[in-house]
Amino acid sequence: MTLPLQGKTAIVTGSARGLGRAYALRLARLGADVAIADLKLDGAADWGEALTAATVPDEVVSIGRRSLGVEADLSRPEGVARMTGAVMAAWGRIDIVVNNAGGAIARNSGPLGTETSQEDYDLLLDANLRSCVLMCQATAPVMKAQGSGVIVNVSSQTGVSPLPGGGLAVYGAAKAAVAMYTRALAAELGPHGIRVNAIAPGIIMTARVAAQAAARGLGTNAQAEALPLRRLGTVEDCAGVLEFLTTNLSQYVTGQIICADGGAVLHAH
Numbered sequence: 001m002t003l004p005l006q007g008k009t010a011i012v013t014g015s016a017r018g019l020g021r022a023y024a025l026r027l028a029r030l031g032a033d034v035a036i037a038d039l040k041l042d043g044a045a046d047w048g049e050a051l052t053a054a055t056v057p058d059e060v061v062s063i064g065r066r067s068l069g070v071e072a073d074l075s076r077p078e079g080v081a082r083m084t085g086a087v088m089a090a091w092g093r094i095d096i097v098v099n100n101a102g103g104a105i106a107r108n109s110g111p112l113g114t115e116t117s118q119e120d121y122d123l124l125l126d127a128n129l130r131s132c133v134l135m136c137q138a139t140a141p142v143m144k145a146q147g148s149g150v151i152v153n154v155s156s157q158t159g160v161s162p163l164p165g166g167g168l169a170v171y172g173a174a175k176a177a178v179a180m181y182t183r184a185l186a187a188e189l190g191p192h193g194i195r196v197n198a199i200a201p202g203i204i205m206t207a208r209v210a211a212q213a214a215a216r217g218l219g220t221n222a223q224a225e226a227l228p229l230r231r232l233g234t235v236e237d238c239a240g241v242l243e244f245l246t247t248n249l250s251q252y253v254t255g256q257i258i259c260a261d262g263g264a265v266l267h268a269h
Contacts, residue, residue, distance in 0.1 A: 003031030004247040009091045011083065013037045013074055013135060014101030017044035018206035019154075021056050022235035023098050023242050025063070030243060033066035033091060037083045037101070041069045047208045066091070074101050075126035080134045084142070094142045096246050099135050099153045099178075102128035104171040113169030121170055128174035129181070136185060140194065149194040152245050155179040157202040157261040175200070179257045186255030195254040197245045202261025204233040228263030 010027045014020040016038035024034045036056045044051055053059045060067035070086050072079035087094055105127060106120040116124075132153050143149025158168050159175025179198055186196040205219055224232045238260045244250050245258070259265050 005096070006031035008032040008095040009035070009087065009093055010096035010098065010246075011035045011037060011087055011094060011135075011139070012098040012100060013083075013131065014103075015098075016041050016056050016069075017047065017049050018208055019201065019204060019235050019238055020098075020100040021049075021051075021059075022239045023100055024056055025059060026236075026239035026243055027096065027098075027246065028060045028063040028065040028067070030247065031065070032096060032246075034060045035083070035087045035090075036060070036067065036069040037072055037074060038069075039071065039073060041071055047206075049206075049208075074131040074135060077134060080131075080138045083135075084138045088142065093146060094139050094149065095146075096150045097135060097139050097152070098242065098246075099132040099151070101131045102154065102174075104158075104168050106171070111167040111169070113166060113173075116170045124170050124174050128171065129177050132178050133181060136181075136196075140185075140189060143189070143194045144192045147193045149189075149192075150246050151182075151185065151189075151194065151196040152242060153178050153182045153196070153198040155182070155198045155200040155257055157200055157259060157264050160200050160257065160259060161265040161267075182257065183255045190254055195245075195250070197250070197254060198257045199238055199241050199245070200257050200259045200261065200265075201238050202227075202233055202259070202264045204235060204238060204260075206235060226264075226267070227261075228266060231262060233260060233262060 010032045012024040015024040015036045028034050053062050057067040057069040070083045072083050109116045109120040155178045156175035158172035182198040241260050
């Protein structure tokens with residue numbers, strides 16, 4: 001079997017569960033050694049997500065790849081330094097970075113921009129934008145020295161097209177900033193042999209989304225029927241886009257934001 005990422009090393013942030021876990025396992029199946037970075041390496045248990053081994057790093061090892069896990073707050077420089085330092089000490093190179101950490105994780109506010117507290121504003125910007133910027137700043141010099149690398153940031157459908165009524169405004173603003181940062185970084189790093197792109201998922205039925213669906217009105221049949229493809233997304237739908245962006249299938253693609261949303265952004269809200 002051809003393994004297009006054989007010999008490559010990857011870091012996937014926010015990968016102890018959900019979409020990040022799917023990204024990590026897809027890269028491992030493509031041949032890459034994968035480092036798992038998350039606030040909690042046992043985070044899958046919080047949402048009843050069943051793993052095939054004790055932790056995601058153990059799942060990667062069971063596929064036949066090397067792995068390591070680092071618990072770190074990647075919105076802080078010291079957390080990023082610990083993550084990248086561990087990877088360089090173990091493997092000596094960084095070929096792929098997937099900046100997946102983040103989410104619509106406001107705690108004490110309503111969803112509208114005028115209702116967002118300063119605490120939640122800081123949380124949303126730290127988790128979704130600052131972590132991405134810090135990881136790119138820390139790993140780009142390594143990739144420059146290698147003369148190669150792939151960075152895949154994770155934006156959101158909400159960062160491309162506003163939700164009806166302006167919901168998740170600050171989260172969407174953070175993800176829109178990730179999209180613009182991706183384009184700027186692609187222009188900066190392209191001459192060094194580094195490609196930078198982003199995935200913008202729509203509603204993806206992770207274990208967390210499923211657990212919160214009733215309370216938050218997510219993942220409803222009406223939402224699925226409103227999409228051109230008439231279904232909600234799965235983690236494997238997004239992992240397929242990641243496979244494209246991290247392999248030579250996309251060797252002439254950089255600075256792009258690919259929406260994996262079933263066509264949601266085609267609608268004018």
